[in-house]
Amino acid sequence: MNQATSPLLQVQDIGFSYPSKRALDNVSFNLERGAFHALLGPNGAGKSTLFALISRLFKLQDGDILLDGVSLRRSPAAVLGRIGMVFQQSSLDLDLSVAENLHYHAALHGIGRTERKNRIEEELRRVDMLDALDRKVRALNGGHRRRVEIARALLHHPDLLLLDEATVGLDPRARIEINQHVRSLCVQQGVTVLWSTHLIEEIHNDDPVTLLHQSRLLANGSARQLCELAGTDDLVTAFHSLTAKKGAAA
Numbered sequence: 001m002n003q004a005t006s007p008l009l010q011v012q013d014i015g016f017s018y019p020s021k022r023a024l025d026n027v028s029f030n031l032e033r034g035a036f037h038a039l040l041g042p043n044g045a046g047k048s049t050l051f052a053l054i055s056r057l058f059k060l061q062d063g064d065i066l067l068d069g070v071s072l073r074r075s076p077a078a079v080l081g082r083i084g085m086v087f088q089q090s091s092l093d094l095d096l097s098v099a100e101n102l103h104y105h106a107a108l109h110g111i112g113r114t115e116r117k118n119r120i121e122e123e124l125r126r127v128d129m130l131d132a133l134d135r136k137v138r139a140l141n142g143g144h145r146r147r148v149e150i151a152r153a154l155l156h157h158p159d160l161l162l163l164d165e166a167t168v169g170l171d172p173r174a175r176i177e178i179n180q181h182v183r184s185l186c187v188q189q190g191v192t193v194l195w196s197t198h199l200i201e202e203i204h205n206d207d208p209v210t211l212l213h214q215s216r217l218l219a220n221g222s223a224r225q226l227c228e229l230a231g232t233d234d235l236v237t238a239f240h241s242l243t244a245k246k247g248a249a250a
C-alpha cells in the first residue's frame, strides 16, 4: 500500500478503562486521507475518551494508534505535531485578544515570530475573522469563538483535525457555517477530519461514519451503508435502531 492510498490514521484494537468503567473495548477503524469522517454514539459510548487517547490527553492502555504508520505509543511527539484539536469546551483565554491567543499557541508549536504572524493572518482570513485580530475573545459570540479555535488548531498545519462536538451550543446558522468550513478544509487543504456530533443532520450520505455504542465499535461505513444495515433510508432512524440493541462490530 503506498502512502497516498493508505489510511492517514489507523486505530488498532484500542481499549481503555477508568477505575470503575471500561470506556473503550477492542475498537479499530481507519481514517482515509482528506475525508470528513463522522464519529457517532449515544451518551457514554466512549467518543470523548477516544479523542482523549488520539490527542494524548490520556495515555494509551491497550492497542495503538498510527498516523502515517508512526506509532503514537512509540513516537507521541511526532504524531501530536500533526494533529489539531478543537475541544467541546472552549479553551481560549477570554481576557486575551484573538491575536494573543493564537500567538501563544503557535509559539508552543515552535513557529517563529514572522511565520507566526503570517499563519495567524492566513488562518483568520480563512474563517473570515481577520477583523477580530485585536478584539478580546470575551467580546466574541460563541460561533466566532469556535471559528477562532478552528483557526488556532490549524496554525501548525496539521494533517488531522479532531473536533469534539464543535457545534454544541451554537445557533443553527453558525452550526451550518462551521460544518461547511470544516468540509472545505478537507476538499481544499486535504485535511483529514474526525468530527464527533450528536447532530445527525450534520452528516451527509457519503460521509464515512464510525458508530460507537457501549464502548464498542458498532458499525463503520458510509452513512448510506449504516442506513442499509438498519433497513431504513433515514440516518436518524438508523442511529436509533442500531443503538437500541446491544451491539457487536458490523
Ligand SMILES: Nc1ncnc2c1ncn2[C@@H]1O[C@H](COP(=O)(O)OP(=O)(O)OP(=O)(O)O)[C@@H](O)[C@H]1O
Pocket: 018, 019, 020, 021, 022, 023, 041, 042, 043, 044, 045, 046, 047, 048, 049, 050
Ligand atoms: N473520568 C471518568 N471516570 C470514570 N468514568 C468515566 C470518566 N469519564 C468518562 N467515564 C465513563 O466512560 C464512559 C465513556 O465516556 P465518554 O465521555 O468517553 O463517552 P461519550 O461518548 O463522549 O459521551 P457523551 O456523548 O455524553 O459526551 C461513560 O460510561 C462515562 O460515564
